[in-house]
Amino acid sequence: MTNFPTTKYERGKIFAKTGLKVGKNYASHFLKSWINGESDRSALYKKSAEDLFGEFTKLRGTALKIAQSFSIDQGFLPDEFSEVMTQAQYKVPPINRSLVRSIIRRELGAYPEQLFASFNPEAEAAASIGQVHKATLKDGTVVAVKVQYPGVRDTISSDIALARTLFRTIVSNSEQIEPYINEVKETLIKETDYLQEGESIDRFHKRFNSKTIFTPKWIPELSTERVLTMTYLEGVHLNEFLKNEPTQDVRDQVGQNLWDFFHNQIRDRDEIHADTHPGNFLFDENGNVGVIDFGCVKSFPEKFFMDYLLLLPTHLRQDEDEIKELYYKLEILKGDPDELPKEKLFFDFCKNYGFTFAMPYMEDTFDFGDPEYNKLIAGYTKNAPFTTEPRGNKHFIYTTRVHLGLYHLLMKLGCQVDTTYSKTIIDEVLTNQLPGE
Amino acid sequence: MKETNYIFQGTTMDKELTLKIRISEAGAERYVENPRFTIQSLAKKLKIDSKDIFELFPNRSEILNYYYDSRILVYKEQIQMIDNYSDYSLSEKLSLLILTLFDLFHEHREYVLMTYKKKVLCSMSMHSFESQFKNEIKQIFHSDRNLSSGSSLLINRAFYYSLFQTFNGFFYFWSRDTSNNYENSTALIDKWASFVQEVFYTRIADKGLDLGKFLFYHSPLSQFIKR
Ligand SMILES: Nc1ncnc2c1ncn2[C@@H]1O[C@H](COP(=O)(O)OP(=O)(O)OP(=O)(O)O)[C@@H](O)[C@H]1O
Ligand SMILES: [Mg+2]
Numbered sequence: 269m270t271n272f273p274t275t276k277y278e279r280g281k282i283f284a285k286t287g288l289k290v291g292k293n294y295a296s297h298f299l300k301s302w303i304n305g306e307s308d309r310s311a312l313y314k315k316s317a318e319d320l321f322g323e324f325t326k327l328r329g330t331a332l333k334i335a336q337s338f339s340i341d342q343g344f345l346p347d348e349f350s351e352v353m354t355q356a357q358y359k360v361p362p363i364n365r366s367l368v369r370s371i372i373r374r375e376l377g378a379y380p381e382q383l384f385a386s387f388n389p390e391a392e393a394a395a396s397i398g399q400v401h402k403a404t405l406k407d408g409t410v411v412a413v414k415v416q417y418p419g420v421r422d423t424i425s426s427d428i429a430l431a432r433t434l435f436r437t438i439v440s441n442s443e444q445i446e447p448y449i450n451e452v453k454e455t456l457i458k459e460t461d462y463l464q465e466g467e468s469i470d471r472f473h474k475r476f477n478s479k480t481i482f483t484p485k486w487i488p489e490l491s492t493e494r495v496l497t498m499t500y501l502e503g504v505h506l507n508e509f510l511k512n513e514p515t516q517d518v519r520d521q522v523g524q525n526l527w528d529f530f531h532n533q534i535r536d537r538d539e540i541h542a543d544t545h546p547g548n549f550l551f552d553e554n555g556n557v558g559v560i561d562f563g564c565v566k567s568f569p570e571k572f573f574m575d576y577l578l579l580l581p582t583h584l585r586q587d588e589d590e591i592k593e594l595y596y597k598l599e600i601l602k603g604d605p606d607e608l609p610k611e612k613l614f615f616d617f618c619k620n621y622g623f624t625f626a627m628p629y630m631e632d633t634f635d636f637g638d639p640e641y642n643k644l645i646a647g648y649t650k651n652a653p654f655t656t657e658p659r660g661n662k663h664f665i666y667t668t669r670v671h672l673g674l675y676h677l678l679m680k681l682g683c684q685v686d687t688t689y690s691k692t693i694i695d696e697v698l699t700n701q702l703p704g705e
Numbered sequence: 706m707k708e709t710n711y712i713f714q715g716t717t718m719d720k721e722l723t724l725k726i727r728i729s730e731a732g733a734e735r736y737v738e739n740p741r742f743t744i745q746s747l748a749k750k751l752k753i754d755s756k757d758i759f760e761l762f763p764n765r766s767e768i769l770n771y772y773y774d775s776r777i778l779v780y781k782e783q784i785q786m787i788d789n790y791s792d793y794s795l796s797e798k799l800s801l802l803i804l805t806l807f808d809l810f811h812e813h814r815e816y817v818l819m820t821y822k823k824k825v826l827c828s829m830s831m832h833s834f835e836s837q838f839k840n841e842i843k844q845i846f847h848s849d850r851n852l853s854s855g856s857s858l859l860i861n862r863a864f865y866y867s868l869f870q871t872f873n874g875f876f877y878f879w880s881r882d883t884s885n886n887y888e889n890s891t892a893l894i895d896k897w898a899s900f901v902q903e904v905f906y907t908r909i910a911d912k913g914l915d916l917g918k919f920l921f922y923h924s925p926l927s928q929f930i931k932r
Contacts, residue, residue, distance in 0.1 A: 365793060366801035367895050373808060374886040381786065389788075418888035418895070493885070 363399055365389040368415055375495040383490065387413070393547075395561075397460065402500060411487060412560075414462065414496040421460040428453045447662045459563040462496035468562035469498055472541065476532070480525045482558050501558040503550030506680060514553065516683075521555030523636065523683030529557065530674050531690040534577070534697060542566040542666040544673025546680070566666045572598070576667050577694055580629050583622035591619055600660045614659070621648045625671075629691055636675070637682030645675065718782060725761050726775045727751065732768040733816035740819075772816070773825055773834035777841060780805045795852070796895075796902035798845045803872060803894050807879055807887065818880055826873065838872065839865040849905075856905040871897070 363371070368389060372380045380387035384403040391399040398416040405411055432449055458464060469486040477483045482501060490497035504512075514522075526549070533540045541548075543564040550558035568576070575597050582590050595601040595618065605615035624644050628634035635641070678685065718726075731751050735742040744765060748755035762768045783805060784790050793801065810817045825832045846852070846860050875897075879890040 364797045364800065364895070364898075366797045366804060367891065369787075369801070370804040370808060370891065374891075417892070418886075419884065419892035422884060422889060494888070 362391055362394065363415060363417055367418070368399075368401065371415055371418060372413075372495060375492045376490060384411075398494075403497075405487075405490075409487075410500040411490075411497050412484065412500045413490070414498075416460065416462060416494040416496075418494075421457065424453065424456050424460065428456070448665060451662045451665060455564060461493050462491060462563075463493050465563045466491045466496055466498070468539070468565045471539065472559070472562055472565070475536065475538075476529065476559070480556050481529050482556060483562075484560060501550050501560060503552045503556075503558045505550065506546040506677065509551040510680070512553070514555075518553065518555045519681045519683045520685070522551055522557060523678050523681050523685050525555065525557045526674060526677060527685045527687070527690060529559065530670070531693045535693045537570075537573070537697060539565040539567045540666075540670060542670050544670045544677065546677060549677065564666075566663075568663050568667065572661055572663050573667075574698065576663075577698055579622055580626045580694060581698075583619070583626040584630055586623065588619070591622070598661050598664075602659075617648075624648065625675075628675075628685070628687055629694070632688045633684055633686050635684045636678035637684065642679050645679070718778075721761070722778070724753075724757075725771065726778065728758055728761065729768050729771040729775055730813065732765070733772045733813045736769060737813075737815045737819065769820065770824060770828075770832070772813070773821075773832065774837060776806055776809045777834065777837040779809055780841070791848075794902060795845065795849050795905055796898035798849075799842075799901060800894050800898040802841055802845065803875060803898075804891065806872075807875070807890065807894075810879075811887070821876060835869055838869055842868050846905075852905050853907060859905075 368391075369379055372378075372383070376383055380389070380403070385406045385408070387403040388401055390401075392402045392412065393400045395414055397420045398414055401413045401415065403411050403413050428449060466486045466488060469484055473483045473485050477485075484498035484501055487497040487499070503509075509522075530544075541559060541562065541564075543561055548559065548561040550560065552558070575594060578594060579598075582594055592601065592605070592615070595615070600618055601611055601615060603611045605612040624641075627641070628636070728747070728751065732742075732747055735747050735750060739746075742765075744755050744758055747768075748758055751758075758768075762771065780802065784801065787793075787801075790798075810821075825834050842865050843860075846857075852860075875890065875894060878893060879887060882890045884890075
């Protein structure tokens with residue numbers, strides 16, 4: 269059996285249908301009813317976002333992580349807020365050379381010049397709670413050494429407390445964000461333990477390192493809770509990759525690799541690399557993909573995960589009752605849309621968004637470069653009705669981060685992917701059958 | 706027996722100096738075991754003749770004092786081995802000095818906690834650790850080309866003294882720091898050093914100089930600081 273509808277849709281019609289709803293009527297209707305004529309609400313948000321941003325930069329890495337979890341992907345914070353928050357990534361102060369030296373000495377027992385054949389005291393890249401240095405081991409292996417800013421873990425709790433207060437000023441029904449905040453806090457604390465990350469690197473390396481997907485190898489002898497050493501991956505970040513104007517073939521190849529990597533993770537029903545943002549992938553000119561940053565890997569409760577995957581075929585089938593039922597299960601709906609206008613707005617939005625989101629799974633290939641599709645997705649993000657109210661099971665924070673993050677990458681790449689294999693995987697996972705069994 | 710000689714790997718210190726430092730470190734270790742240790746027992750521990758010790762130190766107390774002086778020497782030795790030390794920024798140099806001293810103190814933490822206050826802070830005349838510390842600070846500031854013009858006027862004896870007091874503040878913090886590998890102390894020192902740099906590299910100092918001077922010379926603080 270297959271969970272995905274087999275009828276073919278006419279793509280043009282679908283774009284027109286969903287696009288219209290989201291792009292115009294829906295948005296204006298929503299804005300009118302929700303804002304009650306408060307036309308400068310957005311300016312207000314911008315202002316508080318900027319104030320918040322000021323406060324948040326004091327929080328260094330914590331802010332960045334919270335921003336990443338709450339802003340674009342979760343969608344319940346105002347657009348303006350995410351806009352300001354994404355700048356945070358480039359504003360964290362570096363760990364200076366003396367500090368790096370001293371931290372390495374304390375963590376690994378000797379100064380870098382004694383431990384490594386060479387160690388570049390200038391950071392290669394900034395990480396959210398530390399930074400990455402390129403070094404060479406005495407046996408010639410080129411490694412990346414991630415050094416954590418001292419005292420990060422201790423400050424996370426107080427940072428979260430502050431963040432919570434700050435969020436309360438812009439999020440209505442603030443008690444509703446508690447579970448999300450706690451989820452983020454737990455994840456953050458976990459991310460400060462580089463030994464756990466090292467172990468994740470190890471597991472993912474065994475699972476996925478191949479010709480097309482390459483992942484670092486952990487070097488446990490030179491790793492502690494605060495310093496993480498792994499093999500260095502060659503390749504460039506997405507923006508740089510695109511600057512070199514790769515051919516369509518190469519871009520398709522990259523996209524396919526990313527797409528398949530994502531679905532292979534689902535297939536194992538094991539851990540998932542839950543931090544799909546451009547900084548965590550490296551690309552080479554042959555279309556191979558390097559995956560880094562295993563600080564945030566997640567495994568989801570089976571029931572949630574199945575329901576989440578079920579969203580894809582269910583949206584495509586467009587059976588409203590079925591969709592509604594699934595939404596209740598996933599805590600997306602809080603009341604009957606036929607009775608409560610607010611729920612109705614919400615339902616309509618999600619239904620359309622969900623459909624658009626599932627579109628790549630409709631046929632056997634999908635073109636993420638389609639500008640109309642890009643516009644559609646952007647429209648949803650912009651006009652999300654749940655700006656000041658969190659919705660959905662807390663695990664959504666990460667599933668959407670991963671899934672939507674993937675779409676954003678693919679759209680940026682402008683690539684076409686073959687989705688047959690991925691549909692088989694989802695089908696088989698949903699029918700509780702591993703491929704090949 | 707703890708091995709602390711890693712510090713001398715690849716250094717160019719002369720033999721006598723190395724021996725002197727080794728004696729003072731061993732002395733610090735003996736002190737923790739027994740504050741009334743004899744030179745003879747120390748010599749035995751070092752497998753040298755007590756005569757060799759007396760040639761270098763007039764008495765036990767000098768050995769124990771020299772532990773502190775020699776930390777600065779070890780630090781100086783280390784900065785010589787760092788590539789590009791000369792283009793380190795003010796905050797990098799300041800944190801390097803302080804972090805290195807604490808790294809070294811950590812090697813003999815017990816001894817340091819037992820004696821720092823008594824030996825360095827409450828000695829009858831200024832302990833040479835203090836004067837050497839100030840000297841290093843002086844060099845750091847004098848060799849820095851990025852200081853704003855006004856800020857250089859802030860750098861004077863009282864300023865060195867206040868930085869030494871800051872160091873003592875860090876010492877107090879460090880002595881009570883239970884965080885993993887003193888990461889809280891490290892963070893504090895880093896934040897402080899960045900702050901100092903900010904003040905000295907920007908025109909804040911220029912602007913605030915008049916105000917600062919006025920407050921400084923007209924407050925009871927100045928009387929206290931001139932001791
Ligand atoms: N093994 C590696 N090889 C090459 N570059 C690496 C490697 N690991 C990290 N980097 C570089 O360092 C950057 C930050 O590393 P990483 O993503 O692991 O940090 P992070 O703290 O988890 O950051 P964030 O949470 O913001 O993604 C990467 O974007 C990449 O440029
Ligand atoms: Mg990353």
